[in-house]
Amino acid sequence: MKKLELGFQWASSKPKLLLHRSSITTLRRYQLTAHGNCGKRKSAENWVRRSSRRNTNSSANSTRLNSELRSKQTCPKDYQTGVSLLFLLAAMAATKTRGSSFSRAVSAATPSLAPGLKCGPNGTVFLSSGIPDLDKILGGGFTLGSLVMVMEDSEAPHHMLLLRNFMSQGLIHNQPLLYASPSKDPKGFLGTLPSPASSKDDKPRDRDTDQEKGLRIAWQYKKYFGENNPNFTGHRDDKHEYCNDFDLRKPLERQFLIRQHVDCVSLQDSMNLSVLLDHCGTFLSQFPRNDNNSSITTAGRIAIQSFCAPDCGYSNMEWHMLSFIRSLKSVMRSSNAVAVLTFPPSLLSPSFCKRWQHMADTLLSVKAIPDEDRELAQLLTGYQDMVGLLNVHKIARINTQAPMILEATTFSIKLQKRRYLVLECLNQAPIDGSSGASYGTSGSCSASSKTGRLDF
Amino acid sequence: MAESVCRTLRDGGLEGEHAPALTIKDSIASPFGFDVFCHVLTQLSSFILAGKSQSRGLVLVAFCRSPSFYADLLKSKGIDVNSSNKCRVRILDCYTDPLGWKFRLMGVGNLRDLSCEASSTGILCKDVKDTNKLYSSIIELGKGLVAEAKSRFSVAIDSVDQMLRHASMSSVAGLFSNLRSHGQVSNVFWLLHSDLHEVRVTASLEYMSSMVASVEPLQQLTNGQRDDSDKASLTEQNLKKGKFHVRFKRRNGRVRVMLEEFHIEQSGISFKSASSEEVTNQGLLPKVQFSLQLSEKEQIDRSNVVLPFEHQGNGKPIQIYDGRNSLMEGKHETTSVSAGNSETNEGSGGGEIIYYRDSDDEMPDSDEDPDDDLDI
Numbered sequence: 034m035k036k037l038e039l040g041f042q043w044a045s046s047k048p049k050l051l052l053h054r055s056s057i058t059t060l061r062r063y064q065l066t067a068h069g070n071c072g073k074r075k076s077a078e079n080w081v082r083r084s085s086r087r088n089t090n091s092s093a094n095s096t097r098l099n100s101e102l103r104s105k106q107t108c109p110k111d112y113q114t115g116v117s118l119l120f121l122l123a124a125m126a127a128t129k130t131r132g133s134s135f136s137r138a139v140s141a142a143t144p145s146l147a148p149g150l151k152c153g154p155n156g157t158v159f160l161s162s163g164i165p166d167l168d169k170i171l172g173g174g175f176t177l178g179s180l181v182m183v184m185e186d187s188e189a190p191h192h193m194l195l196l197r198n199f200m201s202q203g204l205i206h207n208q209p210l211l212y213a214s215p216s217k218d219p220k221g222f223l224g225t226l227p228s229p230a231s232s233k234d235d236k237p238r239d240r241d242t243d244q245e246k247g248l249r250i251a252w253q254y255k256k257y258f259g260e261n262n263p264n265f266t267g268h269r270d271d272k273h274e275y276c277n278d279f280d281l282r283k284p285l286e287r288q289f290l291i292r293q294h295v296d297c298v299s300l301q302d303s304m305n306l307s308v309l310l311d312h313c314g315t316f317l318s319q320f321p322r323n324d325n326n327s328s329i330t331t332a333g334r335i336a337i338q339s340f341c342a343p344d345c346g347y348s349n350m351e352w353h354m355l356s357f358i359r360s361l362k363s364v365m366r367s368s369n370a371v372a373v374l375t376f377p378p379s380l381l382s383p384s385f386c387k388r389w390q391h392m393a394d395t396l397l398s399v400k401a402i403p404d405e406d407r408e409l410a411q412l413l414t415g416y417q418d419m420v421g422l423l424n425v426h427k428i429a430r431i432n433t434q435a436p437m438i439l440e441a442t443t444f445s446i447k448l449q450k451r452r453y454l455v456l457e458c459l460n461q462a463p464i465d466g467s468s469g470a471s472y473g474t475s476g477s478c479s480a481s482s483k484t485g486r487l488d489f
Numbered sequence: 490m491a492e493s494v495c496r497t498l499r500d501g502g503l504e505g506e507h508a509p510a511l512t513i514k515d516s517i518a519s520p521f522g523f524d525v526f527c528h529v530l531t532q533l534s535s536f537i538l539a540g541k542s543q544s545r546g547l548v549l550v551a552f553c554r555s556p557s558f559y560a561d562l563l564k565s566k567g568i569d570v571n572s573s574n575k576c577r578v579r580i581l582d583c584y585t586d587p588l589g590w591k592f593r594l595m596g597v598g599n600l601r602d603l604s605c606e607a608s609s610t611g612i613l614c615k616d617v618k619d620t621n622k623l624y625s626s627i628i629e630l631g632k633g634l635v636a637e638a639k640s641r642f643s644v645a646i647d648s649v650d651q652m653l654r655h656a657s658m659s660s661v662a663g664l665f666s667n668l669r670s671h672g673q674v675s676n677v678f679w680l681l682h683s684d685l686h687e688v689r690v691t692a693s694l695e696y697m698s699s700m701v702a703s704v705e706p707l708q709q710l711t712n713g714q715r716d717d718s719d720k721a722s723l724t725e726q727n728l729k730k731g732k733f734h735v736r737f738k739r740r741n742g743r744v745r746v747m748l749e750e751f752h753i754e755q756s757g758i759s760f761k762s763a764s765s766e767e768v769t770n771q772g773l774l775p776k777v778q779f780s781l782q783l784s785e786k787e788q789i790d791r792s793n794v795v796l797p798f799e800h801q802g803n804g805k806p807i808q809i810y811d812g813r814n815s816l817m818e819g820k821h822e823t824t825s826v827s828a829g830n831s832e833t834n835e836g837s838g839g840g841e842i843i844y845y846r847d848s849d850d851e852m853p854d855s856d857e858d859p860d861d862d863l864d865i
Contacts, residue, residue, distance in 0.1 A: 342662075344662040
């Protein structure tokens with residue numbers, strides 16, 4: 034029987050468990066720190082279940098432990114987790130070969146979702162942005178209940194690309210849509226929405242990055258795979274894909290536009306933002322959010338384009354606009370919808386620009402690139418196909434305190450085959466070795482005056 | 490370049506697209522915006538008269554110069570405004586009586602009727618505060634100018650500063666966006682003095698235009714940097730020449746930046762290409778990474794490489810890559826078998842190996858056939 038040496042060390046407010054070497058490795062993975070996290074509670078539970086299945090446990094202790102862990106509705110304090118684990122480990126030390134009384138819970142807790150929605154970590158639900166690459170970058174899509182803000186560049190219309198894909202995706206999934214724009218006739222914009230690429234066209238990229246085609250070198254172990262996780266039998270058979278590839282040259286079929294009534298609002302006439310807010314409120318009342326989150330039948334989308342455009346009557350009432358955004362965000366939190374709001378930051382005073390950026394849950398910005406810039410062409414691969422740049426400043430993290438840190442925050446917007454919107458990481462072009470320039474002076478490392486903008 | 494600016498205006502806009510709009514802006518350091526405006530105006534008028542442009546007529550909204558000035562200007566370039574047959578330019582006169590004071594005084598006192606002057610060339614506008622009315626007058630003039638319903642006309646606005654004195658920014662912005670989206674307007678261009686307004690106003694107008702042409706001094710004067718004699722010569726230089734800097738917003742979303750020098754002469758303004766410094770683009774790229782992705786061709790090539798110990802039991806001779814490029818030769822490499830329980834190799838034939846156990850502590854041979862690991 035293995036001996037487990039347990040000990041507690043109280044140092045300031047960080048209790049640590051001292052364990053035998055073999056258990057430390059498993060515990061380390063779950064990193065119990067002083068400030069426990071709701072998300073970590075689940076992983077602690079899983080660890081408890083898995084390790085006890087290996088090492089077995091007495092039934093009495095296990096049920097008590099089980100109920101202790103389950104009864105915690107809020108984030109457990111660290112010492113409580115520590116104490117529970119202590120009990121568990123004592124129990125592990127006491128008994129051995131018995132049948133495990135922990136049984137794997139069937140994940141019936143996942144809510145039944147309408148097509149077009151996906152479950153995410155920490156109890157959030159995602160809906161697709163309409164651009165597969167953007168969904169991947171954001172970790173699944175736009176979180177339901179969040180406010181997405183896109184900072185436009187007044188020199189390029191790339192925010193329209195994002196909006197178009199977002200709106201089309203909503204119509205494909207039969208999600209109600211509210212669209213507000215400063216033009217007199219917003220309905221005209223609906224004619225420019227793209228249609229999903231049909232399967233007979235070649236998709237822009239093979240989405241099947243089959244990492245597990247089967248083991249190549251360790252092919253002997255295939256015989257040990259019993260019930261494999263059904264993750265790899267992808268959801269490609271579904272008629273409703275979570276995110277479609279949109280062909281920007283094909284307009285959306287009329288049946289989608291007729292099936293779902295799109296609420297169009299013109300911002301030009303509204304002098305008073307409270308009218309617009311009420312309109313949004315009535316729209317959002319169709320998708321209230323319940324606490325038990327059992328099933329979500331529909332989710333809604335709101336798209337507000339160029340919110341502070343100069344031809345809107347309220348465009349110099351900065352505080353009013355800010356309070357509109359604040360109120361919109363609070364209404365969004367209690368409904369199952371996503372709002373995308375685009376605005377040109379150059380038209381706001383700098384302090385308000387910062388305030389608006391802070392209001393966003395997810396903040397993106399698009400930028401134009403100069404045309405025929407030889408330096409950029411030398412610096413980046415694929416410069417010829419690029420139409421602009423997309424920056425991800427902030428990603429919505431609801432229900433968790435852990436931020437999402439991306440490897441890269443700037444992506445190039447390309448139109449593949451002039452049809453499909455593709456986001457790629459910026460990649461440095463190979464430095465031309467044959468030119469004979471030394472490493473210090475070639476390419477981006479040179480000390481020319483232009484390199485102030487590059488950031489390594 | 491001024492040439493390409495005029496050419497873009499001449500080509501106009503596509504169906505269903507907003508009309509191209511040009512903002513000409515200057516500042517007190519180099520106050521030649523009006524010269525540039527007149528240059529563009531005369532160029533466009535000559536294109537229209539020659540029939541080379543998309544638009545068939547031009548409506549000029551005159552705020553800061555009288556209509557007769559423009560008539561004289563165009564006449565000096567060979568474009569006759571007053572001839573009723575081929576007249577292609579109409580002027581909306583907002584200079585003579587913008588707020589309608591003289592009109593109202595006429596009724597009271599005994600001022601002469603002023604409307605006779607304007608009637609041949611255009612309409613007199615008496616209320617510039619009402620941008621809706623201004624819009625409808627412009628459209629009315631334009632439609633009167635081009636007879637057919639499908640033809641287009643250009644709109645030139647003398648000075649946006651004067652408009653902004655009387656009307657709010659949002660109404661002026663609304664006017665411009667309505668003009669741009671009107672089906673019959675081919676292009677719009679206007680002049681702005683940037684130091685008369687807040688930054689936001691200039692930014693809004695730039696937001697609404699597809700080309701921004703700024704007139705800048707050749708060298709910026711900075712206070713306290715040079716002594717007086719230098720400053721004087723610099724100012725003198727700035728009064729004769731300057732930089733003409735244009736940003737084009739292209740349809741594919743990229744921005745083209747161009748730079749030229751201009752000279753002010755007796756006859757007008759002349760442009761020539763920039764001599765010295767290049768255009769410096771504003772800062773852009775944060776992190777640029779090395780590409781760690783594989784292109785498609787590279788991925789296919791990688792999957793074709795035969796990895797060592799890969800399952801190759803397809804009947805073909807088994808190849809084990811040993812670091813040399815002898816993969817494709819199809820030599821029979823002997824498979825190496827683990828030591829210990831060695832048996833005769835395929836290639837060696839004939840011999841026998843008898844071994845003795847080293848010690849009894851070793852674990853007895855398991856029942857597993859070690860040959861299970863082999864790829865046979």
